[in-house]
Amino acid sequence: HLIYSRIPNQGVIILNSEKIVRALFEKQSSNYSDRPRFATMELQTCSYCSLRSGIAFRTVMRNYGDTWRTHRRIYHQAFWPEAVVIYRPMQLRKAHQLLAGLLHDLAKYQVHLETHSASIVMSAVYDYDTKLNDPLVSMIRGAMDSVIHAETPDKAAIIYSYPALTSIPAWFPGASFKRHALELKCVLKDMIETPFEYALDRISSGLSAPSVVSEGLARFQGDASFELAIKESSATAFEGEFSFDSSCNLD
Numbered sequence: 001h002l003i004y005s006r007i008p009n010q011g012v013i014i015l016n017s018e019k020i021v022r023a024l025f026e027k028q029s030s031n032y033s034d035r036p037r038f039a040t041m042e043l044q045t046c047s048y049c050s051l052r053s054g055i056a057f058r059t060v061m062r063n064y065g066d067t068w069r070t071h072r073r074i075y076h077q078a079f080w081p082e083a084v085v086i087y088r089p090m091q092l093r094k095a096h097q098l099l100a101g102l103l104h105d106l107a108k109y110q111v112h113l114e115t116h117s118a119s120i121v122m123s124a125v126y127d128y129d130t131k132l133n134d135p136l137v138s139m140i141r142g143a144m145d146s147v148i149h150a151e152t153p154d155k156a157a158i159i160y161s162y163p164a165l166t167s168i169p170a171w172f173p174g175a176s177f178k179r180h181a182l183e184l185k186c187v188l189k190d191m192i193e194t195p196f197e198y199a200l201d202r203i204s205s206g207l208s209a210p211s212v213v214s215e216g217l218a219r220f221q222g223d224a225s226f227e228l229a230i231k232e233s234s235a236t237a238f239e240g241e242f243s244f245d246s247s248c249n250l251d
Contacts, residue, residue, distance in 0.1 A: 010160060034064040059236045070226065071233045077219070078124075078212040086210045090123050101132070118238075125234045126199040127211040136195060143191035144239055146184055192235045199234075212237065 001017035015021050024032045059075075062068040077083065094116060101112040111132060118137045119130035130137055155177055159165055170178040199213040208214045212234055220226040 007157075030064075058239060059233055067229065070229045071236070074212070074216055074230060074233045075237075078215060087120075087124050090209065091120060094119050094123065121238050122195070123209075123211070125212045125237050126195045127202050127209045127214065128195060128198055136198075140191050140195070140238055143184075143187045146180075146187055149180075192231055195238075196231050196234065 001015065001020055003014040003016065005012045005014065015024070059068065059071040062071065097119070098112055098116040101115070102109060105112075115130060115132050115134070115137075118134070122128040122130045122137065128136065159177070165175075166178075168175050168178065170182055172178075196213065199208070199211060202208040203214050203217065213230060216230040217227065
């Protein structure tokens, strides 16, 4: 029921028994629940130190530990069944906007549907009112597209097998992965900081509607580490919308 294999420079354990899976990953989850190591993610983390975590800010890429549990706590408090009731008026308003848009220009139905899905997440997380072809949403989606292209399995496998590649300079022939990682630095910073700063401005103006950012900051005022966790988990929430929207593309 337990099989050990070795891919170049990496050991893999295969569990072929539901009983063993439950015993290890449910009953002893604190010991065995974790995320796999991605060499490309670590490379971009090193090159993007201004946020201290690089693209590892994403909850799904976090190692199982205190920070991951803080992220989970934020999601639970913001999206558990009793809490999401406060978002219903916003969702109803966005549904009306979607119907009005489809009635006005049905030929652009895909754009209207993409805007609708993004607007609900951006409003719930940042209290941001999304418009058609919204520049902020386009910037975030562009950043996530860049991250996806930077994390391809083939690049990760090569870098993991030959870790010395991470030490070569970005100008070296064939080191496009290093140059791309450096380019992601500013892109990721804008992706995380810009919508969060917008939410802070809304809160300061006194016009903020309920959102993940406003509710989280109100609950943990003055806690710098928790503010960083809110910033990271909020960006991850929109990434989830982007991934779902991409998988459901109607083309």
